Amino acid sequence: MNNKTSPRILVLGGGFGGLETAFYLRMRLGNWADITVISDRDSFFFKPNSIYIPFGLDAERLKIELDGPMKRRNIRFIQTQAHQIDSINKIVYTDADKYPFDFLVVATGANTYPEEIPGLEEYGHDIWTPQGMMSLRGAFEDLAREASVSHPKRVLFMVPPNNKHAGPLYEMAFLFDSWLNKNNHHGGIDIVWTTYEKDYLQDFGNRFDPIITEEFERRNITAYKDYEVERVEPKEVVYKNGQSVTYDLLVSFPPYVASTPFLGLPSDPRGFVTTYQESRRVIECPRIYAVGDITNFPVKQAYLAVLQADAAAEHIAAEILDTEPKIKYNHPVSMYVLDEVDTAIFAQIPLEVKNFYQQTAEVNEADPEAYRVGTSPVWHYGKKLLGLYLPQRFRAGKPLHSGLTWQGMEAGLKVISQVLSS
Template structure:
């Protein structure tokens, strides 16, 4: 039964951060809070596996309708767009009017801004939405149909500055290469990857560099580091170091910005909301939290969004229950699987932010035991398993990162990582 003295908790966003927050709060608080979730979409999208759409994955199977699991947990669902936060009067402006709150969690994710790079929007394919991935499927098909030993085609994968999670673009290059080999369609197709980074997948520390270099060699993919894009022409990319690389098909993961900039909240120039690291509470806003890609943590990942959501939800619950929070986001340890179809790389990555505004993160030196990276075909099946398990938790209205099932999964990953990584 609804209790009129219950605090009103409003969660914006139906992605990893939003759902984890809402389900964790319901699990922790029982019926001691009125929880509302606002999302512009009627479904959750399991974004990490959209990487398989160009190779035949059915888009609909990556979606979970929001209404049934939220209803099951007595969480009110409003399908509408949030466009403004009034932190003084504690209301959020939405397409259905102002919604009041006692606690607010902003989890509206990131968006792409290809316009930052002249020519990128007009000439490049993105890997961001399911629609982008379907367009890429068509482009890969067309290119493979046109190419032959006497009719060479070049596919250029481009990592520009201010992309906050380059892993999926490397993953796409490797998956495409495996797909071409599997279907015996590699003749006449050259793959090239350029990145502005000093080392491959730099935000995940120095151990990826040699593993990824070896994969590029094994697959005969040409790759260049420290190539910062200046502009994109119809058939070539021009870099700030004076070099240019021609292409027939350009695939990029553009610079990140907040999906919705909330002018009422302290934010950086890209719209990422400024938070205290431990709690994800927004600075100068006692009852407002930001988790996931919209927050100012410099690396944007689903795994990190979930850790942030747990910390924020725990801090809100502790405030309501007058207890001490048991989860902090002080020393996040991420997990990531970069799939290639025929093999995959698993990484467990401790991350440390370098200053209060969390503008950059590094793998702390001297944490060799926690920092583990390794490749094995086993991780390909590990990613498949995660792709089945994680959406099921949300479908059941449960947070990902709790309960016996997760503890078993995490223990299994730890054992495997001891054996298969270094």
């Protein structure tokens, strides 16, 4: 870019994708870029650890106020909601004002859409927001108080189609079971699990299924696969295969949609923005990128949002500095820890995109070096460590995937996963 003025880079969203992009760009470009982050909330929320809220964690501990880190990195922060993108004239319209840009990164994330399933919004609890997690805490405590051997109660966990990251619901079922055991509440409560999936956690390949089957058996959780919900009644879920399961408390992770559908960008029917694979640039929109849950990449995870943010930021930096991008999102390898407290499942998952436009991805199961899944109590502590380290990086205004500590941790994770995983 042969322009003497600083390029105006606008980032929409203050979540994993947005913050990683903004902090990476500041690190890469120094002060030679005018970076603005627009988000509708004044804080970042570390969602992965919100699974502990129903069991006592204070939700406030997962929040990072954005003002401090932004000032520290000389990034302008504007709290407002974006609702329209003019990709031709390069302007974002928000509730506060309109903002012109040279480069735009859209990282506004996903939302859940329980309305897609009749009855789910009325009768189901979900695990999407801190408020939802607090309400679940109350519901778990009430149930534990009311249940007894003579008055048994049932908690049904249910994964519907079009949920894009079922892992946290599996964690919730296991954590709930561990919580019941720890507090001697198990007498009157049974747990049932249903999922539309053919294999447990199928988005992460075929190696989770036997491990999770074993976990369900170990914990006496009755579980059914290939149960696609048709509708939810006040005390019963009815499935498309003709079966039904009764419940006293229903916990679900509803279908996903884009949190804000931007009509000015090419998107699928759920509002997920279509991007080129390696750069995360939006199809046919020069200098507009999208990262994280808002994109049509089929697996939606914080870890992947960060990898996508690094690729997008690298491509923007390369264009500005007239160099070659050092990071591409061609063969993403995800990492995931599914915590159960007494143990945890760790997975390193190489994902291959199979259909460019629809962005269907498959796990490259043939690559034994890259695809690893294993169980060990060590991973529980690994997840705790990550939960301390990652928010610290954002608090300091630094990208997650950089620096010596991260490189050391990543190398360590690879070695431990080779030792502990299959």
